[in-house]
Amino acid sequence: MRRRALPFVLLALVLLSLVAPTVAFAAPRVVVSGPPRLPLVLTPREGGYAADFVVTNAGDAPLVVSRLAIRGDDDDPRSPVRVTVRFADGAGTSAVIAPGASKTATVRWMPERDPRTKQALGHVIVTSTDEASGEIAIGFRARVPTPLAFVADHLLSWLVFLPIVGALVAFVLRLAGRSSDRAMRGVAIGIGAAEIALAVAATTRFAPSLGRADGNDGLQLVDRAVWVRPLGVEYYVGVDGTNIALVLLVALLAFVGVLASFGVERRAAGYYAVFLLLVAGIMGVLVSLDLVLLFASWELVLVSSCVLVGSWGESSRRGIAAAKLGLFGVVASAVMAAAFIALYTHSDRTFLVDGASVAHTSAIPELARVAFAAKHLTLFGMPFDHVVWVALVVALGVGLPMFPLHTWLPDALAEAPAPVAAMLGGAVLPLAPYVLLRTGLVVLPEASRWGAAALVSFGVVTIVYGALCALAQRDLRRILAYGSMSHMGLCFVGLGALTPQGIAGALVQMTTHGAATALLFLLVGALEDRTGVRDVTRFGGLTRDMPRWSMLLGVALFAWIGVPGLACFWGTLLAIAGAFPTWPAHAIVAMLGGVLGAACAAWALQRLCFGAPNEAWRASPRLEPFGGKIPDLDARELACAAPLVALVIVLGVWPVPLLATMATGVRDVLVRLNPAGPDPLALIP
């Protein structure tokens, strides 16, 4: 009975924590008011977009409004160009308001006829003689109208919440006793397809050339609302050049993963539900621009991964694998939470999206404006930003995974069902370097420069160590797991390079490695389904029985090791070339580590596909229905592999779309990392 009460207690705790009292503000002399719901929504008017708000003098003496202005300046344009604010009666941006009187002001956004910027976000700042009020802000937002605005204006939110809706549907069906595997498959595949459609729509609406200089913090498709007002926590999602490609990749992998999961028969409805939660968590991590939201999404990824590995794992070791994943994840989460809390508590006063003033913020773009290093804070006797940066690297080093925090990965990838392994290897691993870029590099640039050597060194050690461990394996999944670890080390090398090539290389590597790794796990899963074996040495000459599988495996393995003409080549090249000027020795060792990885892949390919076939399989009872032959990929498996193969080939031959998408994002990161000065100018594109 007590156990049964546990979920209700948890539920009550969650609700209570969120239903916090609002802070009572003292009545100010200046009252800025608008529509009942803020921020102001600019509506089409006079060839642009506009909205009115009222400034009221609630005091008993004349109030001088010295300045109405859009928040931001030339160096830090928070809003797009051509956003103006002035009093409606022609008084300009200043006015004297009699006691008890009001004046109406208008915010206007006059975008160009064919605007690249599809939305405007920002604050109007009202500065007056009332010192008690200080600066008062009112938030505004505007969107260029689009068809199906209900969906198109909230693409990222749909991307995050649609899988959760799918999971809820599964649970509701299950609780109602009406769940069937077939129905749940239908729901999951529908949501997977919708995810792709939404991601494609988001990519199409994304303007690659927009950067921080164009306002909105360089972010696009932004959804922002106050979540927990007393704490200054917001629901804040958006994309820029650093994450839009990953969003598309995750949507593709989600669809492919659902399609590949048709073979799951045990408790399929639950499986799909948790799988969709995993997708939602990954999407959440990618698009979150608030530390709390990011952390919540990270935890969702962790929990759903643990459940998937533990409940639908392949062998008796799945419990251990799930527990290891959980333990590592919990420790990493604790460290990450500590780092996030430290950043939050030392942030500066700012405004929420509706203009409410808060003492602290967890919004990443706002945190990026805080000069943590200049505050000369210390923690444990060390500079504050250094300690926080190290905590972030440790926490995210578990997720990468970085040596020596990697041991959860081989077990998890070996035990997880193939589609889950594809998601873990292809979509979850890139999250760590991405979050490091989003938080560590952008929020703590000075600390990043300080710790770059360590980052690159750990990256190189991870590359070589992972490749060596992969060479010693015979289990295909473990080879891929250690190889993935090795390849992800390259992301740390690229990020630590602090050059445009290095950071672009890391981002490209996250995307392309994700596609190639997912493809490999799906192919290995297909072989495992047929034979129940993953030991490389027990195969040979598979090209005869499985020519299609062999060809795709060759493509995937060659892409994985970075052979030119296939996608991963560019990430490897850029990361190593980018690291060379600052860390030449590291870059050379990283390259040699890549050769070790190539040796491993070549050995595996040779053993699997060429040479004499293992005749023992002819007598295997598992293959009796197929006449002693290992059957080749069927249509569904080919359909799963086809988009990934196309992706690795197209991006290998023509990487421009990927690089062009992320170019401005990389540039903005670089500007943040290398502030204008005499030396690093030539490194900035």
Added chain:
Amino acid sequence: MSEYVGPLQRIAVSRTLWLVLVFPLLAAMAEVLFARRAARSRSFARAEIAAMAAALVAVVVHAVEIARLPADDRFLIEHLWRLVRVGQLDVSLDLAFDPLSALACALVAAAGLTAAIVAPESSSVRRACRCVLVAAILLVVLADGFVVAIAAAQVATVAGWAIARDEARSRVLVVAIAADAPFVVGAVLLFWGLGGGWGSGGYTPDLSPRFVAVRDADPAAGAERNARPPRAIAPRDDDDDDEPIRIAPGDGFLTLTSSPGAIVFVDDARTPIALGDRPLRSPFVRHPIRGGLHSFRVHAGGSTDDYVVPRVVVDGGREIALTVLGPSVTFRHIQDELVVRGERGGATTREDFARRTLGGVRVATLACLLLFAGIAARVATASSVAGGAAAVCLFARVAFLLPLSHAACAASACAALVIAVGAAVSACRASNARGVLVRVGVAQGSIALAGIALGASTSALLMLVVGALALGALAVSSRDERASSLACVAIALAPLPLVGSFWSASDLVVSAFTSRAIATLPTVLPAAGLVVSIALGSFALWRRHFALFSARRSPSHVGRVGLAAFALAVGPILGASRRVFGDRTATTILETWLDPVFARSHARFADAGNATGLALVIALYGASMAAWAIARRRTRGVAMSDDETTGSADRTISGTLVARPVLGLASLVVRLDRWVIDGILNAVAVTVRAFAWVGARVDEHLVDAPANRAASLALRGIAPLRRFAELQMWIYALLVAAFGAAVLYSLAA
């Protein structure tokens, strides 16, 4: 603004170079797409031959096209598409076709055609791979930059791997990939070294402008060129009419061939320079522009800043080229950068680059050595003659860097000669004809590399052509044909008087003796190395031939005889000159053809005198004839099978008085090869495996064990974890519902 002068590489824009590559690729696609039909039909094999022939024809047509251009303009370029533009790393799939490319492409396409005819493949997949191999090697020699060349070389490696039948191919693949590592490092070092230097504070980039305006150093030389109507070499659309571009009196010309796709704004114009109603995009050459003082703004795109070139004086009738300074991976840009000088005597990239060091070693030396190491490894591990030839041509392509470092020249030449001698000695001990041919091929490639390092690029390439003609056809034949064709190869490669490789070999030896490129190294060493390697290679070929066919007549084959005759004739046709008789001013056809490529390589030679030259030629000729005579006398009549079991024949040969030292040396080298070179490789492999094993054990027992222990404890001790693992659905349902409700509530609030 300081202005720059220099003889930039002049180019003409082509729109048809892609045809050279597309035919083999189309054939490969057809083989893959219609694999089932291709496996049954012989017409696909004919299609492969047709594709190779078409590629060869395309090469010849373009060679004729550049031959019709003035010597300085013999450089076609075609921009296909952009690959990467991140920071200053600008990589495009550009094809460059100059006399060197023409020679190499013809060689590769001819080798592909010969292989398709002589050794038809029955498997459609293998035919497809061979087509891809040829296309990739063609791309290696057509590439205008390091990245594309490396990429193409690796694709060729993978294609060669797919064609190979033996079990060792994975090892070859890994060795080839490892061999590319120094080349990549060399290219990256060069890239960054051109744009900055390493000091105690790490890397410091230059603050020089990215784009500069360069005018021709010699106005008189440019006058004739500028008098030509620009439409002859300007890019034209298919739908453009043939009307020449109008040039007003006082107009100058603007050229931009960097940053493909870039557009240029003149002064404060809001619209870029246009051709008709469309913006004129790089690369373009000699676009008329009003004379006077201008500033140019280059908009390269790819979210890079615009580059401004201020205050450029455009004189009437003269050409101004906007070109890049600083990091580049494009051969042409780097070459241009190294010849550009400040008009008022300002510092140049060449001088800056030559001074830069990394770890106490000059960057130029390091870069050259790394590039050489990568290429030499490619030559030594090439899976095809065409691949080896392409690698040598790649070295010739970057030979303009060698004058920056005498140490690199000397080290490269010595290393190449050591490889050549080792390969030739190893050929003497090879147990079958294929082994002899492969090793002799490696020796030839290495000799060519040494020749390029010594500054005798043309002779080196001529030797490569003659050797490749002979080896390329025979290496792909069946076993019997291969064995019976040794004589053809031997005749072609032995420096018999006036035919075959005589001209190239003799010129190489004389050049080696008189080269000033290798600074303090005694020139007698490379000269002696060349003589020894050539003579030993000749001995190996003759010995195998006489041992195999002394008792029976070699089967004749019209194609083989024709090829041998062609190989014999090519040497004198391309390389005959009076130089060997003392006229140092004489030039050969090949030298004339390749002069625009190597004119800026600054190779310098001493005048050794006619007597010395003649003595060197006689020494070479004598050594080769002696090799032939010894091989003939000592091995004729000795039964020697063309397989691994050659013990009896070798013992008989070993018993001969004269051959003993050679074979002793061969044994030594083979042992060296087996126990040292191969041993190092095996030891590395074993060591790596051992490290891998140790690493895995460490991982399992030290790194992973605590985690496993903790996980077990957690599983046993924390019961709720089991509940989570077993998935009590309703718990999650409630939690998710609570979370959703909380989110909705807070949003609504």
